[in-house]
Amino acid sequence: xxxxxxxxxxxxxxxxxxxxxxxxxxxxxxxxxxxxxxxxxxxxxxxxxxxxxxxxxxxxxxxxxxxxxxxxxxxxxxxxxxxxxxxxxxxxxxxxxxxxxxxxxxxxx
Amino acid sequence: xxxxxxxxxxxxxxxxxxxxxxxxxxxxxxxxxxxxxxxxxxxxxxxxxxxxxxxxxxxxxxxxxxxxxxxxxxxxxxxxxxxxxxxxxxxxxxxxxxxxxxxxxxxxx
DNA sequence: CCGCGGTACTGGGTGTTGCTATGTACCGGT
DNA sequence: ACCGGTACATAGCAACACCCAGTACCGCGG
Numbered sequence: 001x002x003x004x005x006x007x008x009x010x011x012x013x014x015x016x017x018x019x020x021x022x023x024x025x026x027x028x029x030x031x032x033x034x035x036x037x038x039x040x041x042x043x044x045x046x047x048x049x050x051x052x053x054x055x056x057x058x059x060x061x062x063x064x065x066x067x068x069x070x071x072x073x074x075x076x077x078x079x080x081x082x083x084x085x086x087x088x089x090x091x092x093x094x095x096x097x098x099x100x101x102x103x104x105x106x107x108x109x
Numbered sequence: 110x111x112x113x114x115x116x117x118x119x120x121x122x123x124x125x126x127x128x129x130x131x132x133x134x135x136x137x138x139x140x141x142x143x144x145x146x147x148x149x150x151x152x153x154x155x156x157x158x159x160x161x162x163x164x165x166x167x168x169x170x171x172x173x174x175x176x177x178x179x180x181x182x183x184x185x186x187x188x189x190x191x192x193x194x195x196x197x198x199x200x201x202x203x204x205x206x207x208x209x210x211x212x213x214x215x216x217x218x
Numbered sequence: 219c220c221g222c223g224g225t226a227c228t229g230g231g232t233g234t235t236g237c238t239a240t241g242t243a244c245c246g247g248t
Numbered sequence: 249a250c251c252g253g254t255a256c257a258t259a260g261c262a263a264c265a266c267c268c269a270g271t272a273c274c275g276c277g278g
Contacts, residue, residue, distance in 0.1 A: 005202045007234065008124075010264050011116030012206060019213040029226050039209060047265050049227060054264090071225035072273050091214065093114050097121065098207060100148060104128040105200065116263065119235050138255050153237050158256060160236085180254035181244050 006042075015090035017051055018079060021061060022087055025078035028052055052077055060086050115151075124199035126160055127188060130170060131196055134187035137161055161186055169195050 020031060032048045052075075055061050060083035066074045079087065129140055141157045161184075164170050169192035175183045188196065 005120075006265060007120030008202055008206065010119040010235080011114075012210070013265075014116075016210065016213060019210075027226080038212075039205065042266095044266055044268095045226095046228080046267075050229090050265080053228090068225070068273085070274060072227065072271085074226070093117055094210060096148065097117065101121070101125065101128075101203060103147075104125060115236060119264080122236075136255080151237095154256090155238075155240095155258080156236050159258080162257085163235090177244085177255070179245060181242090181256065183255065 012094070013047070014051060014055065015087065015094060017048070017055070018060065018083060018087040018090060021077055021079040022084065025064075025076050027066075027074040027076045029074070055083070058086075121203070122156070123160060123164065124196065124203060126157070126164070127169065127192060127196040127199060130186055130188040131193065134173075134185050136175075136183040136185045138183070164192070167195075 016035070017031060020026060020034070026034075028049050029045075031052075032043060032045050035043050035048075052061070056063055056077070060080065061077040062080050064076045064078070066076050068074050125144070126140060129135060129143070135143075137158050138154075140161075141152060141154050144152050144157075161170070165172055165186070169189065170186040171189050173185045173187070175185050177183050
């Protein structure tokens with residue numbers, strides 16, 4: 001992926017992470033790995049950690065430190081009520097965008 | 110629209126403008142007005158002008174100055190070959206994103 | 219036993235982008 | 249003569265994803 005793609009991720013990536021956490025709690029390293037498997041091959045590791053810090057500071061997630069068998073303790077994030085609200089809001093905005101762009105793609109205006 | 114929305118526009122807005130120019134040439138003031146009509150109510154005027162300057166510098170559009178009946182001359186932008194290529198690339202990335210997010214929304218992973 | 223690779227998190231600095239705010243300029247109607 | 253709508257330009261700001269380097273913990277092979 002190139003320059004344009006990384007710009008397009010802005011804002012969207014947060015929604016993606018919230019959506020992942022909505023299905024079940026997860027920690028940074030795991031999220032990065034999963035996203036890379038799912039096609040975001042160039043995703044930088046530091047990006048996810050920074051994003052997690054941000055959404056934690058905004059109170060969208062709860063954090064629990066869990067010891068790992070294979071390295072330093074994991075910070076497991078889980079979506080709380082405010083996070084679910086934010087996710088709903090994200091889907092609303094996302095749907096709006098998708099709808100607008102579909103119209104543009106079909107050349108309706 | 111709020112904070113999240115403006116972040117989500119990043120990168121996408123360029124694709125939107127390219128798509129608009131693909132259907133027919135247009136000038137900045139006109140593009141801003143059209144986008145506002147189509148739901149991007151909070152779109153700042155300066156944003157479009159800055160964006161047009163950028164895509165011009167990257168050689169994606171051709172520019173022609175056309176006198177207006179109601180004000181200063183318009184700078185009419187039209188998509189050139191390179192711009193069409195860039196637009197195709199944009200749609201490819203966009204489709205990828207839409208596909209990923211659809212999967213997340215349907216809770217498939 | 220010691221380095222090495224995999225796991226896991228952290229932090230500083232950079233570039234791109236959209237927003238805010240302000241300024242310039244042209245025109246017609248009152 | 250002024251005001252509002254048309255039309256463009258730009259300097260400064262904040263947010264975000266990136267790059268890069270560092271820290272730390274573990275098990276394994278030499």
